[in-house]
Amino acid sequence: MTEQSLLATLSGVRLHIFHPDSQSVRAFCASLTQLGCHAQHSWPPAASLSTDTQLLVVAIDMHQQPLLTALFISARERDIPIIALADSHNARLFPLLLQLQPNAIAARELNPFALIVQMIGTLKTVRHQQRLRAVQxxxxxxxxxxxxxxxxxxxxxxxxxxxxxxxxxxxxxxxxxxxxxxxxxxxxxxxx
Incomplete structure (x- = not known):
């Protein structure tokens, strides 16, 4: 697969990033827009999502556990894939991550290239699973x-x-x- 065909996976995708505001998050959203994504950013997490949301990228914060739980339940009901951004050095997050069951986990420190690769992989996997479910x-x-x-x-x-x-x-x-x-x-x- 070429780089262009991989990046085409993101074209037109409507995603919501729940992450504390920072320059790096705003720059990442701008990069996603250049790739053809429709990216929204907000914090703290909210259970109500736009009806056309196709992917969530969510920063995991122990202080937001009730909101995160509600968000993940809402997303699962609508079959929206979720990439959790977690601090891998914080072992206290592991039980929460096991409870939330995201589709994928990435480092909380935004690495745009790694996160874009994770987004492509997650979307491809979820779409493949949806096709398999439809066939079944x-x-x-x-x-x-x-x-x-x-x-x-x-x-x-x-x-x-x-x-x-x-x-x-x-x-x-x-x-x-x-x-x-x-x-x-x-x-x-x-x-x-």
Whole structure:
């Protein structure tokens, strides 16, 4: 993969950075804007997010634990990936990080290059997981429709499960259609 194709991953991404204000955070937001991101910055963390937020980068601060917990719950409900920025030398943060379960963890000291790499990796991983979930859901829906069609055939014609399956497979082959299409036809035609 080229640098341009990796950076294209960030193009148009709407992200929110919850981090105490500093010159380095403002400079990082400006850099992200130049890369085509729509970056917002605020502190302290807030549970209410913009409806179009696609990624969160959150500084972990023990003093903000209730707000962080609410933010992480809200983001998880909306399937928004989170990169936690934590001080790796502060062992007291580990239990909080385990509780919050971010998608990724990076150093709290902003290293723009490292954080951009982490953002790209996190977005690619989350998008891949979302595609896998969609495929699994489609398979599950297909399986449920096939089972429903077999049940309709079993009730209508007194067949057993294997007989209903053979009948659907034969019909699909004879009409040169998919099993899914055949199952839908069985369900809509015979189920009343």
């Amino acid at each position: 859901q489609a398979r599950q829906a297909r399986s449920e429709r096939l089972a429903q069609a077999k049940s309709v055939l079993m009730q209508t014609f007194g067949l057993d499960e294997s007989g209903a399956y053979r009948l659907m497979r034969s019909e699909a082959m004879n009409t040169r259609s998919s099993m899914e299409y055949t199952a839908e036809r069985v369900i809509t035609t015979l189920q009343k």
